[in-house]
Amino acid sequence: MSILIDENTNVIVQGITGRDGSFHTRQMLADGTKIVAGVTPKKGGQDLDGIPIYNSVAECMQDHRVDATVIFVPPPFANGAVREAADAGVPLIICITEHVPVNEMLATYHYVKSKGSRMIGPNCPGLISPGKCKIGIMPAKITLPGSIGVISRSGTLTYEVVYALTSEDMGQSTCIGIGGDPIVGSGFIDLLELFEKDPDTSAVVVIGEIGGEDEEAAADYIRNHMTKPVAAFISGRTAPPGRRMGHAGAIISGGKGTPEAKVQAFKDAGVPVADKPDEIPGLLKARLS
């Protein structure tokens, strides 16, 4: 098993005709994802490699069972696309788009919750249950089916950790990039809870970074609720305070979001923190044996 997505997940792509949308639709198909339809306003009736395109998510839902949607639309339209999917009742909404206005996303976050949908992202690489389903832009070839869950605020750093795990023959149940923005739909705790319940996940890697206090909260949750081993990595340990390091959420400000506090919180919760991504497999093996 895996969390959130598996071989039966029916996926639609919002923004399927765009440059990124069409490219990654083909990649996802090649990686075995069941893409049932796409949505681009005013392009209903067309198709992409035989995948039918609809004008709206609601229209698309009349013809298909939709379990998840992945959003590739440009930043000014991302909030609207998320809300449209929530209005139509799509249970899982993955927003890949970066540079989404934060205040709008704050309102959207609460809107999506009120509609009962789950959002991943924005500004995220998506998620993959290796060998079953990929939604988003992660390179599938570095993954390996297995039992390690991976949750990360970063994209390429996730690949680095997944690559290290795969190199040591430690396959993954599901890998999720939660996004690098100050407001993201699903946080560490939401996903730790799912991994704890998933019988096919044996251990979890949490990849955090400077900024905010989500890692501290995750450490607290792990101490109180997780029976499975967890290992962590924090990036930005040498970042200067007050400077935004690429991600909108990666900034140490007002004495909050320091790497020291995060590392300490994990250590206090009994979670080993790797100094380098390639130390992660060793830390997990020690905890799993």
Add this chain to the structure above:
Amino acid sequence: MNVQEYQGKELFKSYGIPVQDQIVVTTAAEAREAAEKLGGFVVVKAQVLVGGRGKAGGVKLAKTPEEAEQKASDILKLTIKGIPVEKVLIVPAAEIRKEFYLSLTMDRTSKSLILILSAEGGVDIEELAVNDPDKIKRLPISISDGVDESAIMPHLQEVFGTDELASEAMDTVRKLFALYTEKDCSLLEINPYAIVDDGHLMALDSKVNFDDNALFKHEDIRALKNPEEDSPDETRAKDAGLSFVSMDGDIGCMVNGAGLAMATMDIIKLYGGEPANFLDVGGSSNPDKVVTAMQIITGNPKVKSILINIFGGITRCDDIANGLLTAMKQIDITVPMVVRLIGTNEEEGRRILTDAGFEVASGLSEAVEKVVKIA
């Protein structure tokens, strides 16, 4: 994006939040004229985008226009935290009866806007938060529902003491909320928010930050941009779609992805080296970006070696390799380089670079160890 105090106050004024009359000038002679217009007894305030200007001598009281000219002349010679003062703000010297703190920002943890309020204004709120957290009130405000006045009012009455002042403060809170949501702010801070001579509350300072992601919606806000907010290299990087922050070390870095770029810097430090910069070339595979990135990195005379760390996902290793070769043709790169390429089209990228005489590593630790040794 941040703006200067005077720009923030102009925004406050346009939303009806009480501020003093003000004149912003760039020369000492203009400061004298401004002081004359404002009644002679004034405060001269350096306009820089960094905090701590008071301690750096950037805020002075002047009793006469002549004195204002002198103080402005002194302040315009200052460099505060590396930033030369180019503008000063002249405001009437107010008799301050009591100072408060008021700000509106977003709280990531509670996923809500938050009004921060204290009867201890004028001080460093971050220090107060550590030393005396009970003196700070943190009141959530829903971005969708707006200011719930019945919930906020009792706190305002408690902090400001009288119903009149509390209702003045409520009016300001309402206007701050409007400004915050209409102009996509990420921070609005008034410190001090003060009772002045006439017994009314007024914003005596302003700190206004905007969400960069939303600037596309606001031409008026983009026009307020102070070019000195970013270093020339940072501006150039931003224009090219790169994310760049300069650091103090001597190992130049080019990485794809912000998280991996930070981690690469951390590992350099772990191996005893010092990164010269943070540079994320982003997710796309445009060889031009690689050229600009290399120009910025090699333009820093402190750089003794360069580490290129690419984990191809959307980014294709062969595009990076081609960009690198183009950069080598255009720029005279004299420092040694270590390249680590892995992921999408890795074999092709490696072949291009190996043929050109590069040594290409695939392990991150191995590459970092090498680059630190040669720096």
